[in-house]
Amino acid sequence: xxxxxxxxxxxxxxxxxxxxxxxxxxxxxxxxxxxxxxxxxxxxxxxxxxxxxxxxxxxxxxxxxxxxxxxxxxxxxxxxxxxxxxxxxxxxxxxxx
Amino acid sequence: xxxxxxxxxxxxxxxxxxxxxxxxxxxxxxxxxxxxxxxxxxxxxxxxxxxxxxxxxxxxxxxxxxxxxxxxxxxxxxxxxxxxxxxxxxxxxxxxxxxxxxxxxxxxxxxxxxxxxxxxxxxxxxxxxxxxxxxxxxxxxxxxxxxxxxxxxxxxxxxxxxxxxxxxxxxxxxxxxxxxxxxxxxxxxxxxxxxxxxxxxxxxxxxxxxxxxxxxxxxxxxxxxxxxxxxxxxxxxxxxxxxxxxxxxxxxxxxxxxxxxxxxxxxxxxxxxxxxxxxxxxxxxxxxxxxxxxxxxxxxxxxxxxxxxxxxxxxxxxxxxxxxxxxxxxxxxxxxxxxxxxxxxxxxxxxxxxxxxxxxxxxxxxxxxxxxxxxxxxxxxxxxxxxxxxxxxxxxxxxxxxxxxxxxxxxxxxxxxxxxxxxxxxxxxxxxxxxxxxxxxxxxxxxxxxxxxxxxxxxxxxxxxxxxxxxxxxxxxxxxxxxxxx
Numbered sequence: 001x002x003x004x005x006x007x008x009x010x011x012x013x014x015x016x017x018x019x020x021x022x023x024x025x026x027x028x029x030x031x032x033x034x035x036x037x038x039x040x041x042x043x044x045x046x047x048x049x050x051x052x053x054x055x056x057x058x059x060x061x062x063x064x065x066x067x068x069x070x071x072x073x074x075x076x077x078x079x080x081x082x083x084x085x086x087x088x089x090x091x092x093x094x095x096x097x
Numbered sequence: 098x099x100x101x102x103x104x105x106x107x108x109x110x111x112x113x114x115x116x117x118x119x120x121x122x123x124x125x126x127x128x129x130x131x132x133x134x135x136x137x138x139x140x141x142x143x144x145x146x147x148x149x150x151x152x153x154x155x156x157x158x159x160x161x162x163x164x165x166x167x168x169x170x171x172x173x174x175x176x177x178x179x180x181x182x183x184x185x186x187x188x189x190x191x192x193x194x195x196x197x198x199x200x201x202x203x204x205x206x207x208x209x210x211x212x213x214x215x216x217x218x219x220x221x222x223x224x225x226x227x228x229x230x231x232x233x234x235x236x237x238x239x240x241x242x243x244x245x246x247x248x249x250x251x252x253x254x255x256x257x258x259x260x261x262x263x264x265x266x267x268x269x270x271x272x273x274x275x276x277x278x279x280x281x282x283x284x285x286x287x288x289x290x291x292x293x294x295x296x297x298x299x300x301x302x303x304x305x306x307x308x309x310x311x312x313x314x315x316x317x318x319x320x321x322x323x324x325x326x327x328x329x330x331x332x333x334x335x336x337x338x339x340x341x342x343x344x345x346x347x348x349x350x351x352x353x354x355x356x357x358x359x360x361x362x363x364x365x366x367x368x369x370x371x372x373x374x375x376x377x378x379x380x381x382x383x384x385x386x387x388x389x390x391x392x393x394x395x396x397x398x399x400x401x402x403x404x405x406x407x408x409x410x411x412x413x414x415x416x417x418x419x420x421x422x423x424x425x426x427x428x429x430x431x432x433x434x435x436x437x438x439x440x441x442x443x444x445x446x447x448x449x450x451x452x453x454x455x456x457x458x459x460x461x462x463x464x465x466x467x468x469x470x471x472x473x474x475x476x477x478x479x480x481x482x483x484x485x486x487x488x489x490x491x492x493x494x495x496x497x498x499x500x501x502x503x504x505x506x507x508x509x510x511x512x513x514x515x516x517x518x519x520x521x522x523x524x525x526x527x528x529x530x531x532x533x534x535x536x537x538x539x540x541x542x543x544x545x546x547x548x549x550x551x552x553x554x555x556x557x558x559x560x561x562x563x564x565x566x567x568x569x570x571x572x573x574x575x576x577x578x579x580x581x582x583x
Contacts, residue, residue: 003461015415015460016422017453018441030515031458037516038404041474044481051476052483054306055292055532055556056336063332075199081429088424091436 001039002032101126102262103579106319109265110167113160120156120170124149124214127172131216131263134582139238140248140258142177144217145184152214159212167322169212174264176255177218178225179205179310180299188301189223189251191234192447193427202299203334204268204310204327211326216264219254223449224418225275225303227251228521231512232451239508240283241580242546246505249279249521252313256283259313262579266323267313272304273406274500274525276311277537281500281549284539285577286320286566287313289525291556292532293338295324296331304413305336307406307529315577317538317567321345324559344559352568353388355561357381358493362399366523369502372543377499380540380550380569384497387572389565394489394496396527398481403519405482406526408462408475414452415459421447454515483531490555495565498524500537500549524551534559538566539577 003011005024008031012019019027073086082089101123104112112118128149135141149172156170175181178188180198187193201209209215222232230238230253238253240246241261248257252269256279259267269276271289280287288311295310302308312323321344330339359381364374385391423429423443430442448456462471489496501521511518528535533556537549550569554562570576 007461008457011457011461011464014464015456016419016437016440016444017448017456018445020445027454027457030454031461034407034454034458034516034519038407038471041401041404041408041478042470044398044401044474044478046474046477046481049477049480051473052479052530053476054336055483056306057293057556058336058338061332061335071199078199079196079426081423081427082431090424091431091433091439093436 001035003028003035102130104265105316106167106171106265106322109171113170120153120160120214123170124153124172124216127216127263134261135263137239137244137582138241138257138261138263139236140219140254140261140263141174141217142220142235142254143185145215148184148215152209156212156214165212168208168326171213172216172265173208173213174216174219174255174258174267175205176221176252176269178221178270178301179268180301181205181215184218186218189221189233189235190448190452191428192421196426200299203296203331205299207327219258219267221254222251223452224414225251225270225272226451226455228274228278228518229511230254231508232449234449237508240505241582242284243505245507247508249282249501249505251275253279255313256280256285256287259285259315260580261582266319268310268323269313270300270308270310271529272307272410273529274522276313277525277535277549277551278501278521280313280537282505282547284547285313285315286317286536286538287311288320288324288536289528289534290324290328290559291534293336294559295327296334296337298331298333302417304410305417306413307410317563317570320536321348321563340557344563346560347564348567350564351387352384352565355389355495355565356392356493357384357389357565358392358394358489358496360394360396360489360496360498362396363498363524366502368520370504370543373499373502373504373548376541376543376548377550380573381497383572384565384569387568392493394492396485396489398478398485399527401478402482402527402530403523405475405478406530407519408471409479411455411459412462412472413459415456415463418452418456479530482527486527486531486533495561496553498551500524500551504543504546504548528553532556534562536562536566538569539575540569540573541575
């Protein structure tokens with residue numbers, strides 16, 4: 001199933017990736033090519049087959065609920081592009097009233 | 098002494114214990130080798146003198162006291178997806194430029210504890226997405242056997258470093274073949290363990306249900322030693338198994354009486370080169386002559402493996418890579434109107450083309466209206482692929498095939514067609530979908546370039562994969578050699 005340019009715009013918005021001039025056509029074409037191969041999955045009859053999400057043999061191991069050392073605030077912020085007063089700093093998340 | 102860069106661990110450990118050489122001399126020999134060839138190979142993104150100086154000194158102190166183990170003083174290269182405290186770690190991506198992890202991952206810290214000496218950080222495809230290391234956000238790595246060709250990927254820098262004698266051992270990660278395929282095309286040994294064998298704590302995640310950390314080396318024994326040192330339960334990774342670490346059991350017992358399965362589908366895949374096919378069939382003949390029984394097996398859903406993988410891996414990546422938002426670490430576009438604008442522009446600029454392509458593909462496959470047709474269906478096909486392996490392993494102890502259907506290809510020859518790049522992994526990704534251990538061992542050449550024999554074993558049977566690979570090494574006398582690098 002080929003991907004339309006409108007679908008590329010929608011997916012890019014969901015994935016939080018900006019599109020620059022040329023990107024829409026580029027991804028519509030490339031993702032359509034890959035999906036054409038992937039569509040062969042529809043040939044497989046698998047209605048009664050359970051899905052496999054992972055192949056791990058352990059389930060929900062729990063550790064003892066005791067406090068232990070963790071990163072300091074300073075260490076946690078050391079790689080932050082912008083920090084202020086011990087917080088990560090981000091641009092405004094809503095319009096001013 | 099250039100030959101110091103051609104030793105195996107056992108040979109180096111012997112010289113270190115005899116005090117014929119010191120760990121500092123061993124590291125210096127590798128640094129000199131790097132100075133001579135790495136401007137051509139470009140296996141490394143960064144070097145770590147601050148680590149190798151201290152670690153080599155400590156190794157020499159231990160050796161002086163007749164302490165330490167086989168890995169004490171052994172020069173190690175680490176793929177740029179494994180966090181090392183204070184050492185810039187970027188997953189081959191511009192979005193993480195400058196990131197210095199506040200902690201060291203378990204696999205690396207276990208090798209440090211065993212005495213390994215870290216030389217540097219190796220190049221890879223961005224976020225381990227690729228089969229040629231051409232998707233690195235920094236520069237491509239070259240194949241030491243032919244500098245105009247790719248070293249495979251995504252762990253191409255680790256494979257090339259070991260092949261070129263720039264490191265004695267290296268570690269990488271394998272999500273669809275990213276250890277085994279570069280090992281094959283660079284002519285070294287590379288192993289992906291069973292999912293859960295090695296802790297993923299401190300690994301920058303690509304696809305969490307598929308990723309595993311594993312070793313590169315120039316002999317099967319060396320690979321086994323490195324794996325042994327990294328393996329075992331880690332409370333910091335909830336998927337790590339608490340099974341006993343028995344990967345080196347029966348290592349040297351040979352293949353007499355073992356049944357080795359040849360999946361007919363794996364010898365008939367799209368794009369299989371005749372020279373690769375010939376070299377691998379000859380290798381299997383050598384195993385038969387060494388006493389193995391060769392049996393035909395079938396993996397009927399092989400044709401659907403790539404499609405299943407290229408839904409599951411991108412879906413998991415689209416979720417894992419959501420954390421790169423310009424807030425906590427790495428690149429951040431600051432000249433913006435609001436936070437959504439910052440997310441979107443940071444991710445457009447920071448991620449390369451292939452990473453963006455996979456995030457979009459995964460996001461699409463998980464989006465409303467497409468989830469059942471793509472993601473759920475791919476997971477059902479994953480079940481069928483796993484069952485194929487279960488049925489095949491009822492008839493044989495291990496599965497043998499080529500690792501890569503092609504030898505190292507010319508740089509730039511597949512970058513325009515993503516699907517042709519993805520097809521490089523067609524013989525390896527089944528092992529990831531089913532969580533199996535797999536090893537690639539050099540088995541001769543085609544067109545003058547290295548070919549790899551892949552051995553896949555049932556889950557938790559690294560011992561079987563290593564035993565078969567070792568038996569091949571002994572029977573054939575084929576050794577991983579150090580490329581001279583023109």
